[in-house]
Structures are given as C-alpha cells and as structure tokens.
Amino acid sequence: MNDSLRVTGVAQPFPVGEPVNISRRSFLLASAGTAVGALVLGFGLPLGLSRVQAATGNAAAPGTQVPAFLEIRPDGRIRLLSPFMEGGQGIFTAMAQIVGEELDADPATFLIDSAPPGEQYVVMDNGMRITGGSMSVRTSYPTMRRLGALARAMLLQAAAERLGVPVGDLSTEPGRVIHAASGRTLGYGELAAQAMDLPVPDPASVTLRDPSQFRWIGKPVQRVDAYDKSTGKAVYSIDVKVDGMLHAAVQHAPRLGMRVGELRNEAQVKAMKSVHSVHRLPGAVAVVAERWWHAKRAVEAVQVQWLEASADAKVRQMPADFSSDAFRDQLAATTGPARDEENEGDFGKAFADAPTQVEATYHNQFLNHAQLEPPSALARFNPDGTLEVWLPNQAPDMFRADMAKRTGLDPSQITLHSPLLGGFFGRHFLYDSANPYPQAILLAKAVGRPVKLIWSREEEFLRDALRPMAVVKFRAALDAQGLPVAIEAVSATEGPTEAIAGKQGEKIDPTALEGLSGKAYAIPSKRIAQVYVKGPAMLGYWRSVGNSLNDFFYEAFLDELADKGKQDPFELRLHLLRDNQRLTNLLQAVGDLSGGWKRGPFTAEDGSRRARGVAMASPFGSEAAVIAEVSIEQGQVKVHDIWEAIDPGSIVNPAIIEAQVNGAVSLGLSQALVEEAVYVNGQPRARNYDLYPILSAQRMARVHVRIVESGAKMGGIGEPPLPAVAPAVANAVAHLTGQRIRSMPLSRYTFS
Amino acid sequence: MQLRINQTTYEVDADADTPLLWVIRDDLGLTGTKYGCGLAQCGACSVLVDGAVVRACVTPVAGVVGREITTIEAVEADAVGKRVVSAWVKHQVAQCGYCQSGQVMAATALLKHTPHPSDAQIAAAMVNLCRCGTYNAIHAAVHDVAAEQENA
Helix, strand or coil, X not given: CHHHHHCCHHHCCCCCECCCCCCCCCCCCCXXXXXXXXXXXXXXXXXXXXXXXXXXXXXXXXXXXXHHHEEECCCCCEEEEECCCCXXXXXXXXXXXXXXXXXXXXXXXEEEEECCCCHHHXXXXXXXXXXXXXXXXXXXXXXXXXHHHHHHHHHHHHHHXXXXXXXXXXXXXCCEEEECCCCEEEEHXXXXXXXXXXXXXXXXXXXXXXXXXXXXXXXXXXXXXHHHHHCCCCCEHHHCCCCCCEEEEEEECCCCCCEEEEECCHHHXXXXXXXXXXXXXXXXXXXXXXXXXXXXXXXXXXXXXXXXXXXXXXXXXXXXXXXXXXXXXXXXXXXXXXXXXXXECCHHHHHHHCCEXXXXXXXXXXXXXXXXXXXXEEEEECCCCCEEEECCCCCHHHHHHHXXXXXXXXXXXXXXXXXXXXXXXXXXXXXXXXXXXXXXXXXXXXXXCCEEEECCHHHHHHHCCEECCEEEEEEEEECCCCCEEXXXXXXXXXXXXXXXXXXXXXXXXXXXXXXXXXXXXXXXXXXXXXXXXXXXXXXXXXXXHHHHHXXXXXXXXXXXXXXXXXXXXXXXXXXHCCCCHHHHHHHHHHHHHCCCCCCCCEECCCCCEEEEXXXXXXXXXXXXEEEEEXXXXXXXXXXXXXEEEEXXXXXXXXXXXXXXXXXXXXXXXXXXXXXXXXXXXXXXXXXXXXXXXXXXXXXXXXXXXXXXXXXXXXXCCCCCCCCCHHHXXXXXXXXXXXXXXXXXXXXXXXXX | CEEEECCEEEECCCCCCCEHHHHXXXXXXXXXXXXXXXXXXXXXXXXXXXXXEEEHHHCEHHHXXXXXXXXXXXXXXXXXXXXXHHHHHHCCCCCCCCCXXXXXXXXXXXXXXXXXXXXXXXXHHCCCCCCCCCHHHHHHHHHHHHHHHHHC
16 A cells, blocks of 8 residues: 555645645645654555546546545544635535545544545536535535445445455444444544555445434534634645745736836845845746745835836736726716626516606725735746646636646646635636736746745735626616516626636626526516626626625615615515515514514614614525614714524535624625725725725624525525625615615715 | 744844744744734734734834744643633634634733723724634634633
C-alpha cells in the first residue's frame, strides 16, 4: 500500500490544517487536528486516476470511485475529499453527516479537505462541479449517500474475508464492523488497507438507510471545523507557505483596461529594502520581495504612467467618465428593445381595462463582495515543469482549465489546491480580471521561485466584480376590489452570467431576472421582461444573485399595490397564494413565529414607534418568508427583529441552517441599510471598509428562525434566506414613515 | 529587536515601523492572526498587548518591544481565553472563520477586564466586522462566558 503513497505526488491535494513548509518531494500531511507528518496508512491517497479507475467497476456513475474520496486511517479517523469548498456555509460538516450516515461513522471522526480538480469529483446531478448557487447538498445528496454506503460495503467485505464469515453475518456500528455471533469486532481503521484492494461494488447493490433511522442527517451536528476556526488553526489561502517562497504585491491600473507605461522611479523602488524585482503585468505593476509588507510598500511607491486602453484590449474598459449614478440614469433612459421572460394573460388589455393603475420605478446599487479574506494566490513551478497553485476558488476544474489555457500546460500538469475560503459570497468564481492567480503564475515564472501574491484590501476593492445594477419599471392594475389583476416589470440591466460571457445569449440570462420571474402569486396577467444594457463595470455573482435585487423590487412594489388597493399586505399575499398550500403554510409560519401578524405602527416598551413589514421569495429551490420590525433612530432605520420561516423541502443540519439564515439576514440588512459601491470618474470611491460600510454588530437585528420541512424537492440554504430581508425592511419603513423608498441602500435617505 | 510573544522571546529583524501583524505572520509564521484591511477597520488582526486588545495591522512593531503580546495561538493558555474558545465552540460561532481569531481576542480582552459586561459594554467592545453575520452568536457566547464567570 505504500506504493499508493508515492504514486503521484502532483495529484495530492494540499492538506488544510497546520501551516507547513511543503518541500517539493516530501509532502507532509497535516490535516486539521493531525500531527504534522502523520504517516498515512489506509486506502485512497494519493491514487492516480488510472489506479482509481482500475479499482472501480463502474467508472461512469458519479461519486462511485470510493478510493478517490475516502481514506480511513489506522486510528479510525476518516479523511474525506469534498467536491465542494468550505467557506462558512458548513458544507464540510454536511458532507461528513451525509457520507457518515451511510458509512456508519460519526461525523466527528471526519477530517475534510477540498478535493482537487478531476472528473471523479463531478458529483452534482447537473454534471457540474462548482460551489455556488446553493447547490452543493441538493445536487449531490443521493450520490454522496451512496458513496458512504459503497465504502461501508467494502469494509464489510474486507471484514468477512478477515474473519472468514459470510458478509451477511456482519453488521456495523459507528466506526466498527461487528460479528454478533462471535462477539468479534474490527475497527474501520484495521480494515482499511484490505478494503482498499477490493473492487468498488456495483452501485445498484447497496441499499441506503431508511430516513427514519438517521442518526446524523437532520440533526444539529457540530461543525467539524468549529474549534480550529476559534483558535486560529484553520488555514486559508492567504496563510499557505512553501519553501523558497517570495511575496508579491500589485498596484492595479486605476481603471480596468489601462496599460502600464513608464515606471518613473523604477530604480529607486528596486533599491528598496528586501525588494527582489519589479514587474510589468497586464494592467498592473508588481513588486516581488522577501516580505509582503515590503512588497506592498514598494509597489505603492511606484510612479506609474498609466496609458489608456488600446482598442484591442481583452478586458472590459472602464471609461474615465463612468459614474454609478450616471449609469443608473442611463439604465432608466433605456427603454428597449425588451425580451420577455414571462408573458401570461394579456397584460396590455388588463392594464387598460382596470379601474386602478399603479406605476413605479425602482433601482438598486452596485455592491462589493467585501469578504474578509483578501484574495491571494500562491504559484510554484516545479523542476519537472508542472505547476501548483494554491488559491481560493469555487470551481476548481474551470480554474485549472483557465490556467492551462494561459500557460500552455496540459491540465494534468497543473495541481490546484483549494484551502478554506475566508468568505466567498460569489467572489471566487472565474472572473477574468478579478482573480490574482494569473499574476501569481506570471511572477513565479519570471522569478523562478514560488510566489505568493496577496491583493491588499485597496487593490481588491479596485478589481472586485460587482453585483449588477438594475432599473425596473413596474406597471400594475387593480380590480374594483383593489386586488392586483395584472403586473408588468421591465428591467434594464445586465445579468452577471451574460456580463461574464461578454454578450447577450440566445436565451435571457436567468440571473438577470430571477426574483422578478418565478414569483408564485396568482396574478392572472403578467409580463416580466429585460432590456439588456451592457455597461463597463465588471460584474459578478453576489450571494443570492438576481434575487438579491429583484425580490426587493417586486415585494416592495407588491406592498404599494396593497396600499393602493387598501389591502393588508400580509392578507393580500395570503389571498394571492390561496391555491398554494406550501407557501400559505410558510407565510402563516412566519406570522406565528412573530407572535401573529401585527403591522403597526405601535409603541414598543422602550417608547419607540415601530412597524412591521413582510416579504417573500422563492430563491434557489427553497421558499422564504420574512417579517421585519423597524423604528427610526436619529433619522436612520433601526431593524430590531427579523423573523424568517424557510422551507428547503428537507434538511441536513438545522443548526447550520439557522447560522446561514443569520448570515443571509446580515447581508440582506447590509444591502438594505448601508452598503453601496459608488463609482465616480471611472473609479470606486471606496477602497477599504472606511468608505465601504458593511453591516456592523451594532446594526444587526435579532434573528428568529423557523425551519419548515414540507417534504418538497430539496432546495438550497446558503442564499435563499437573503432576498426577502431587504423588502420586508423597506415595507416596514414605508408603513412607519409614509416614505416609500424605491432603492437601496436606505442610508441615502433621512427619515423622521 | 526582541519581542515577547506568547511567553516566548523572539529576535526579530524588522524595520521599526513595520506593522506587528506582518512580523507575526511572515517573520514568525503565526498565521492565526489575520490581515483584513490594514486600516484598523475590521479587527481581524486583533491581538493582546499587555492584556489590552490592539489592532496589529496599524501597530508599529517598535512600539511593542518589551511588552507582553498574546496572539490567538496562545489564547487557550489564558483561563479566560480558554473559556471564550469553549463558548465559541459551544455556540458554533464561526462560519467562514476568517474574522474569528480577532473576535476571540476581542472577547478575551473584554472579559478579562470586565468579567460581567453589560449589553452596552459588549456592544462597545465587540466591534470587529464579520461578513458571515455571526454577530448574534458572538453576543450569546460572550454572555455565556460572563454568566459562567459569575457562577465560578
């Protein structure tokens, strides 16, 4: 078995755990909680793909190449390579619960790292492997359960051979195989070496556990990384270190697309302390130094003559006169052509015939991701020409393919390591000009040594991909009873997916309109359309993507319709959902959670005047309903409580769901109350948290969560709790103050 | 210059104005203390200097010579720090975890000086940023340690 330890060093993922020096040939495994240099005995790692396939009867079925995923150590601890990256959403813990449930192993005994790129880790039912779209658990749940069951079958088979008894006479308890008749037991760790040499059974031969017998799925299992993350032991990309490494910092062009001209003081910068070299990169200048602090100081001192973009620039060009406020006006002024995403009934006729018409225009702001870990990348070329890169990413295969394209290397010559993400929220997808790894690779190549490049917070704010902006024009009609019978929303915007593609697709970018489209309310005539307006800003995915803005627009406008028609907004929603039992239950659940729907205004115990607002959303396969309670303090909105009911169909970990709801509420409040990426003269006004406020502890609301398991198809959790937060707040504010704000953030206004 | 960090004396070759953060991370390899903003805005780099919380990203290293520095790596050597870590695990505070070294250090400093903080004192002390929205869990964990100390 020791052969397997030496087969393919380049296929070895970097262990996430203690910071270690990784010399080129002697990898030290240092998983979370493991002593540095622990000898790995057991099956699985590192196996070359050929070995894995040879050991696998059915290479075609996803998630069946057991040895590629699992290694069981002599002490019984189980190392799992997760197809999904951990960035706070708790996926490592969920994977331990799901695999452990069927393997019959306590999730607490799991050590988990991110899997490297490779077909064997493509386990999502849509044929992809990314960490995003709140898709990890819901697209891989049966596959990852089956993986655990297959591994258990292999351990049982190994035990049967060891004990000389039929497999049918054996059972398991967590971490052990039991021969009840003789009382003999064998720990998984004792069996792992033997099990490794067995073929993976036919996937159809294993039966999964009855959900009524679950020990860990559906339970508030503790996170596998809670202790390491409370004691500084967790390792992120920014922490990784390898032998002989140099540090790099960059100064980006003030506007994307600009080119490096003369460096007026290059000689002086080269002479600065610990500076190794100064480099011209596409759209940036870099300094490589012995210490990052020196690299940063030196690169900030470089006096660069920035040249305007050339006509053939491959990146988006940010013009010198671009401003976010002017761009909003441009969106508002662009009226066509529009393409319909939804068109039911006859909106035009219904609108013309109705006794009451309502019109309103909404817009939102650009946003930064502002994850706490600044982006970094560590690149190392090995003497055999192979490349290793450590970097934050949500899509390892896509990143590796891009590196192959950039370097001319074959993907098999590139090893990708994916340490923990210090927050992501959509930040770490493949955004051409917004990732540091292309620079790190160029620098490592240029200096012939490993280079770790960290983008300072200022450089990150300059190159982050923004959450898109939209201007939405609504029209709606009410019948004689004041009930909506027709609604139209036309959004002038560019969705993130079409922005990354650089052009409009044949079909409408679903990430542009989700949240305007897909609403469940029974309004007979509706038209949802997009006017595509390509802008110069680099756009990306932001937690809950299109829903993060579109549900704000729609749910706030729906309250305007309620007010115009003299309807209570909670009762109106119930009426519009009268034929939808799932959403009726959900709305009533959040009402109950809040102590019964009470719109106010009312006077709270502390004497403040308060009101409540309600909103709903159907994002990423789940359903959410939110009630917010607000007051006004010194002219600004104070959110006291958020009650949220969420129905993801079925669940894996209620404690992590509650944490994710808290996190989504935090971002939802942040965009509703304070956050905004403002561009003036082609540049972001904010380059750090001083001018880019994110929600502080002071402005966090109490959060009350009710999980509703309707049994519907499993939906997502990371993003779905976010979109209904901002409109619930805006609706409460409108009722309390009489000021209907049709944009975010509310900090642009003063309330009384 | 010599630095006292986590009860150990280190000989460090750094410019006087180098921020303590980068000496800790790059010279000494103690990467539990995080870089977030470099401007004392986020608090991810919080460490203790003579028991008081400071933001290492704007603290010149020369200013802490001869003083007792504690980083997250040694927080459990402190009785209060150990209780804070336990409460952090019990309340499952961390999500991405990147800011949590600083949060734990800030809470430890608060509870060492003010064993029974009021809500207002907690609010005044726990001002580090968290993008994952762990604020309520942090508040609960701090309260838990305070209640525990009361009973002790």
